[in-house]
Amino acid sequence: MxxxxxxxxxxxxxxxxxxxxxxxxxxxxxxxxxxxxxxxxxxxxxxxxxxxxxxxxxxxxxxxxxxxxxxxxxxxxxxxxxxxxxxxxxxxxxxxxxxxxxxxxxxxxxxxxxxxxxxxYQLQDDFTTSLELVYWVPKDCKEDRTFKSIYLLCPSGVTVSSIEKLIRIKFELDPKKFEVYLFLDMEDEQLDANYNVSDLSCLYTGWGKTLPLKILYSIISPSEQSEQKHPRKRKREQSFKDLSEKPKPANHPKSKIAQQNAKFFP
Missing domain, CATH: 3.30.40.10 (Zinc/RING finger domain, C3HC4 (zinc finger))
Known part of the structure; x- marks a missing residue:
């Protein structure tokens, strides 16, 4: 003990x-x-x-x-x-x-x-939570494909890394070819792999528990990631740069996500 x-x-x-x-x-x-x-x-x-x-x-x-x-x-x-x-x-x-x-x-x-x-802010270990995994497509990307949400009923101790593995298994993704990114909101940072469902319920204080907790996910290849940093994978230590007054270039990383998804979705 x-x-x-x-x-x-x-x-x-x-x-x-x-x-x-x-x-x-x-x-x-x-x-x-x-x-x-x-x-x-x-x-x-x-x-x-x-x-x-x-x-x-x-x-x-x-x-x-x-x-x-x-x-x-x-x-x-x-x-x-x-x-x-x-x-x-x-x-x-x-x-x-x-x-x-x-x-x-x-x-x-x-x-x-x-x-x-x-x-x-408090969930018991034996408390189960409904999750909705939603495939995220940037608004500025033209993509006709639509994918159904994935619904899960998970114990509060399930980690983000476990959810990521589930997505890999469902879509048969090769870890050497594709990276999976999870986040709560389009403006949030990538979720830490060690977070569990209880932690996510605390981070997303707007969740009322009557609806499934929505988690967004996107997929990109490591080769693309090495060329341009994924928009959700930001470090807290980085200084925030004012991008609101600058137009986004045509090859902005958001426009690359949909292109990469076409490689593994039929």
Missing amino acids: YRVTKIPIKDLNEHFLCRLCNGYLVDATTIVECLHSFCRSCLLNFLERHNYCPICQTLLHKTKPHYAIRPDHALQSLVYKLVPSLLNNEMQRRRDFYSTKKPIDWPDSPEKRGDITIDA
Whole structure:
């Protein structure tokens, strides 16, 4: 039997407190340059007047520093699991706030409306989750093929690597010829192979459990990957570059995915 050691929450506070407001993190947001995390509202207020990290003074984007920050769903999940009362209080404040607004002004996200509970962040090991694996095609790619979604009922301990292996087996993909990429949203990074279904349910806080948890997947050959980096395989340590004002070249990697899929789909 493994020994269980209880650690006082105060010993972990330094990792879960916002250095700007000295409270527990709410909507945890991380700076990609130095990986320091803060409450989203606290950090945005700070960046209105400064363009550097509040802790280490690392310089961010000179004119648009908010381009160098990202939501940290994994960190926020840890905070809510360790301090459940924080989630309850925060959700109540959000419900009170939007109760004074017209329904048309309510956000689409259940979390932003205050409609989730701690159950959204905690799944038991024997809890089964419905998954929907959806083949992803970039909007700017012209492809007439459509592929049916794959539906699975999985224990919460099933890992991303296991789901990837299932896709390889279903489509008879040679690991030496094709790579499988999984992600929760078209703007998200590639999912870590060690994540399990329970972790994914925490990362995707908009999932209400009444519908299958949607996971997007795409397939590309390693030869193509070596020439141009896959759009979803970004590292957190990389600086975010403003691409919104620059037109995408014709050979953008998104346009290559559909071409590669034609090699293995009949």
